[in-house]
Amino acid sequence: MSAASQTRDSWRRLLGSLVLAVLLEQLPWSGWLLTIRPDFVLVAVLFWVLHQPARIGFGAAFFFGLLADFQDGAVFGQHAIAYVIGVYLVLFLRLRLLQFDPIRQAAQLFPILLTTQLVVLLVGWLAVNPPSGLALLLPVFTSTLLWYLIALFMRLWHGKGAQDRA
């Protein structure tokens, strides 16, 4: 396989997964499913920041954050700031995160996702009004679970030790 077609292939996978994440969030979620819905887009963005930091970074995270702000009818910048901080943390811990197997990687991602959601909480609190309850933090758990499933899937798909080429 030539280098060019490999590049095109990985771009396609990257964009495809991001589009899929956005589509999943557009489903008409409601009730308790909405309450525990994982943040598909954040997980996808952080996943690609971990594996392809040269292709996707702060700018993309910021854009998808604005999209999330629009979806919730929140103030613009709320999720954008949080996503950017999440990207920074993943970049900061990148070499460390890449060494772990899926379950430990997900466990290490948990504090990052939690920080992201706490930033959403804090910005919303400062800019809009106090949040209604702490249901805000529930998606962190499902997002972590989603990360574990994706990491496990990639591990099985590519074989051991090949996750860097995901």
Added chain:
Amino acid sequence: MATPGQLMFARGLGPTTRLLFWLLLGASLVVVDSRYHALDGLRSGFSLLLRPVREVMLAPGDVASELGGFFTRHRLLQKERDALLAERTQLLAGMNEARELGRENAELRALMQLQARPGQQTIHAALLYRGHDWFAQRITIDQGASSGVRSGLPVVDANGLVGQVSRVYPLSSEVTQVSSPDQLTPVFVERTGQRGLAGGLGQGRLELRYMPTQTDIRPGDRLLTSGIDRVYPAGIPVGQVSRVSRSQASPYLRVESLPLAGIDRSRAVLVLIAEPRVTKP
């Protein structure tokens, strides 16, 4: 991680600098949006971008409910039809009465030279999307400025008041639900006529504010819009009182109520457009 086509040490700015740049941008967006409301164009752009996607993504749910409906038992349908027919008869009788009352009312108003009540137009809309309700409870409906929706219009469903249009995009609009924090609705208690102000508490609950402790109110009382704000027409059911308690610290009763509109159940809503009041010389 030097991939082909990328130099190892050719990075412009360090991650921390870039983080600070994006944080600054984000913070300024927050300020610009919350203080000056200057980003409505961006919101409209997103709404146009996502509108077709959201319509398409409604399809899986529709297909599932179609399939579910297909296997509904014949008996059940028959029973439902009988119930609907009975209800229709009742409604027809009620409507005749209401028409008669309306005619009489118009005559009386003309006699007393009162202003005629403004007529009412409605726009049918369907629930398009629901976001997280962490800070405000908003839903998106599939009608926007192009079909005459304006900011501030009341939105109702078959059971009661859903909320008020808060943002309008070209093809969709955002409705703030009555239970959203800081959303105020002037109401009166149906049984006693006592006027009050219902404020949202979040998490699908309402609170009737500033009710003195001796007020006659009890669980089960219905709250209707009073119409004194000229935003909501009078008499739309808003909520039902669920709990009344008093505390030593406050001179007011704590009256909690639940909204009547079934946002989780119904997908069709109506936007009410009050015609501008005609002033006679």
